[in-house]
Amino acid sequence: MRGKLLQLLSQSKDRFLSGQQISDMLHISRTAVWKHIEELRKNGYEIEAVPRKGYRLRYMPNLASTDEIKSKLQTKAIGRHIVYKKEVTSTQDIAHQLVQEGAEEGTIVIADKQTKGKGRLGRPWHSMEEKGLWFSIILRPDIPPQVAPQLTLLTAVAVQEGLERATDLPVEIKWPNDILLRGKKIAGILTEMHSELDRIQAIVVGIGLNVNQQKTDFPEELSAVATSLSMEANGKVFQRSDVIVSVLEKYEHWYYKYLDQGFFPIKKRWEQLATTIGKEITAKTMRKEVQGIAEGITDEGVLLIRKKDGTLESVYSADID
Ligand code: BTX
Numbered sequence: 265m266r267g268k269l270l271q272l273l274s275q276s277k278d279r280f281l282s283g284q285q286i287s288d289m290l291h292i293s294r295t296a297v298w299k300h301i302e303e304l305r306k307n308g309y310e311i312e313a314v315p316r317k318g319y320r321l322r323y324m325p326n327l328a329s330t331d332e333i334k335s336k337l338q339t340k341a342i343g344r345h346i347v348y349k350k351e352v353t354s355t356q357d358i359a360h361q362l363v364q365e366g367a368e369e370g371t372i373v374i375a376d377k378q379t380k381g382k383g384r385l386g387r388p389w390h391s392m393e394e395k396g397l398w399f400s401i402i403l404r405p406d407i408p409p410q411v412a413p414q415l416t417l418l419t420a421v422a423v424q425e426g427l428e429r430a431t432d433l434p435v436e437i438k439w440p441n442d443i444l445l446r447g448k449k450i451a452g453i454l455t456e457m458h459s460e461l462d463r464i465q466a467i468v469v470g471i472g473l474n475v476n477q478q479k480t481d482f483p484e485e486l487s488a489v490a491t492s493l494s495m496e497a498n499g500k501v502f503q504r505s506d507v508i509v510s511v512l513e514k515y516e517h518w519y520y521k522y523l524d525q526g527f528f529p530i531k532k533r534w535e536q537l538a539t540t541i542g543k544e545i546t547a548k549t550m551r552k553e554v555q556g557i558a559e560g561i562t563d564e565g566v567l568l569i570r571k572k573d574g575t576l577e578s579v580y581s582a583d584i585d
Pocket of ligand 1: 382385387449472486
């Protein structure tokens with residue numbers, strides 16, 4: 265309800281909305297309107313109240329709270345249920361717990377701060393308070409476990425398109441899960457699975473997006489490899505809720521296309537957006553290094569590298585230089 269109230273107030277821009285108008289539009293009592301306004305004020309929204317005129321929104325804090333996201337989001341399933349926390353160890357931890365409790369598909373867990381943000385292979389993900397977007401999406405697709413890596417590629421497509429639509433910046437994909445802006449990491453994707461032998465119970469897709477950090481917000485060791493939307497847009501501050509809404513809407517588009525039509529449309533789009541394809545690369549796996557031209561991906565999301573001797577090598581998981 266507060267999401268809808270916020271939507272009304274922000275849509276009416278500089279105009280006042282009377283308590284009666286709001287109560288008619290939202291089908292709630294005027295006392296309830298007042299209570300929701302008070303709650304929004306507690307969360308940092310400045311709402312002017314003038315007798316006989318009504319309410320007007322003066323200032324919106326840069327939040328990615330449930331109310332803020334719901335006031336903008338147009339999706340049917342992805343993000344329909346939002347669990348918002350100020351601080352967590354990792355949104356993945358909360359999402360895994362919710363999976364066990366039977367959370368519905370499309371549920372997202374979002375936090376302002378993560379104290380133990382996770383990357384792949386136990387690597388840390390730096391998740392600074394209120395500067396980025398740290399969230400996990402719960403999915404329950406009816407697909408066999410071996411094709412689950414396709415969802416990482418689907419996520420990369422949705423994140424690329426969502427970020428580009430929200431910012432107009434030239435976002436690129438690097439296999440398998442890196443999202444880059446002018447060669448530096450702007451986002452990370454972590455796909456984790458609950459599965460039995462032949463059936464997926466749920467997939468938890470973790471997405472970290474660097475939004476409003478400045479260079480000094482990153483620890484020394486990341487300053488050469490990481491960037492934020494703001495740093496690449498001459499310091500412009502982005503409304504975090506606009507960015508996540510754009511990504512979630514693209515997610516819904518691609519996820520339901522995937523369930524309807526399979527991996528082919530995702531594969532085609534991914535190959536258009538991935539900078540890796542057609543380039544000379546070195547893939548470092550746990551056991552070896554493979555050098556050659558990245559030719560494309562298979563239906564399982566495996567990278568194909570044409571080596572100098574003309575043979576084709578499949579790489580399942582690696583870091584790419
Ligand atoms: P990754 O293993 O591909 O990348 C991790 C590496 O990226 C780190 O070793 C470090 O070099 C670099 N790195 C760490 N933090 C940042 C950052 N903020 N920006 C750019 N580079 C960084 C990528 O793993 C997967 C990341 C998923 C993060 C989301 S956030 C919401 C969800 N919860 C959670 O704990 N993880 C996911």
